[in-house]
Amino acid sequence: MEPTLIVCGHGMVAQRFLEELVSKASIPYRNIIVFNGETYAAYNRVQLSTLLSGDTQEDSLPLKPDAWFAHHGIQVHHGEAVEAIAPDEHRVKTSSGRVYSYSKLIIATGASPARLGIPGEELGGVMNFRDLNHTRTLIELSKSRKRAIVVGGGFLGLEAAEGLLRRGMDVTVLHRSCHLLNRQLDPDSGKLLSDALTERGMHILTSTSPTRILGQERVLAIQLNDQTLISTDLVVIATGIKPNRELAQNAGLACGRGIQVNAQLQTSAADIFAIGECCEFNGETYGLVEPGYQHAKTLACVLAGTTRSATYHPSEIATRLKIGGIPVFSCGKQAPDEHTESLIWQDITTGGYNHLLVRDNRLVGAILMGNTSQGPWYQELINNNTNIQPFRAQLPFGKPYCEAAA
Structure with a gap:
């Protein structure tokens, strides 16, 4: 079998890994194959907030044109995800039923939005803000709906709230902590931010969480932990993420909250590696893109053999x-x-x-x-x-x- 590298997932971290790998002097793989569960090529997820607010256009999001992949001989299968891994046989099976053999396998499946676990989450008009399809839907809904509630006062929730406010909606943010951005800010700066957003017309409710989303087929209101009811046409849930570990877990790989890796980003199977939000290193999982870029750089050095001692060293990420x-x-x-x-x-x-x-x-x-x-x-x-x-x-x-x- 010709040396074949398979990558499961094609988000920002997977794309950075590919770029780091092809920049090396010698690449030990004749075939590089990427299976992308999404129907569009890797794009700048960080810019989804500016797309939602109307400050950028979709055509600015793709990270590389199709010609880049063709130039480097990288095959990308959009809309086709890896559904099963057989580590002993070095094979994967995709959603189309095809089977491929690999020499090395990279899992870069990212993470999924966390759920609230309350009644009513399945109603129409209850959304996440995580990918391009979510953003497209929010833009469309903002044209016909007037009121939005965003659950979560972290950076993703506030970006969603700002985008919807910019599109003319009446926006309320619910946050269970006593201040906004509680993972990044102290109470004083959180209060300053809250005051500034309130001046812009946003409604901020801290120390507050929802207990039920009400409606028949479509959301009509949300009930809070103090029994208050707030009418709304749209609910956006932005309360964190859950690493997508299922593919690895079903293959028998060691998992905690994410897919467990060592300092070379290697899983419990010698020829399988994991990077980005899906992985866990020394008990830590990742919700920002910068650590994923560090994973990508380290793993490219490991697999290209350019740095024998290449290891991932976590640093304080801003x-x-x-x-x-x-x-x-x-x-x-x-x-x-x-x-x-x-x-x-x-x-x-x-x-x-x-x-x-x-x-x-x-x-x-x-x-x-x-x-x-x-x-x-x-x-x-x-x-x-x-x-x-x-x-x-x-x-x-x-x-x-x-x-x-x-």
């Missing part, structure tokens, strides 16, 4: 967002504890806010709102474990002040 025109940056710890000190700077005039968390003269967390230009430098300090003692007093004001002080 979250960079713009919600309602407000830039947000978060990296590292976002909640102080008994071992950290907080350096806080706030500009009442501009709404700028910096909260830096320091432990043992090392920066361990950074939360920025408004002016986030210093975010990448703070991220560098966190990941390099830099001693900030020489410029500690100037740290909240950014790199130029710290360099002058040092």
Whole structure:
């Protein structure tokens, strides 16, 4: 059998892996075959929020043209997913019933939206905001429906809420935590964000969760945990993700919350690897694209044999967002504890806010709102474990002040 590499899934991480792999001097695979369960080629999922808000068009989303795959001899089967893996036989079976043999197999099946587990989720008008089809449907529904409830005040929920607000809908956000973006922000910055979004016309309800979605065939209202009823024409659920591990689990591979991998992204089967949101490394799963890109780069080195010691080393990943025109940056710890000190700077005039968390003269967390230009430098300090003692007093004001002080 000619050396064959099969990739299950064709999202942003799988595409980055392909790009990293073909950039290597020598590729040990005569055949590279991609099975894509979606009917369209890999696209920029990060831009779905700007598509929803009307700031970009669909034709800007694809990551590479068809000619790129043809040039590199990569076969891509759209609308055909791998349904079963036989690790002992090194074979896969696809949704069309075809069987293929592989030398190495990459699972990049991503994740699915988490469910609320409450009555009424199956009603018409109850949506997720996760892929291109969801976005197309939301754009169409926004033309005829007036009120929307978004369940989830994380970045995906707020992006959905902002997009629907921009399309003229009356939007309410329900969030079970006491403040928005509770995985990225502290309570003070979460309150600042909430106030800013409220000024834009969005309704924000924190410390609130739904218990039931009401309607006959189509959603009419949602019931909250305090028994309040809110009428609505549309519900968008954005409460997290669940790694798509079923393909690996059914093949007998070791799984926890995701598909378990080692530092070479190798699963419990020697010739099968997993990257992106579907995988789990040292008990951690991933909901952002940046760690997936790191997986892709590491695995390309492993499989191309260019770096024998290539291993994945998790680093502190920054979250960079713009919600309602407000830039947000978060990296590292976002909640102080008994071992950290907080350096806080706030500009009442501009709404700028910096909260830096320091432990043992090392920066361990950074939360920025408004002016986030210093975010990448703070991220560098966190990941390099830099001693900030020489410029500690100037740290909240950014790199130029710290360099002058040092």
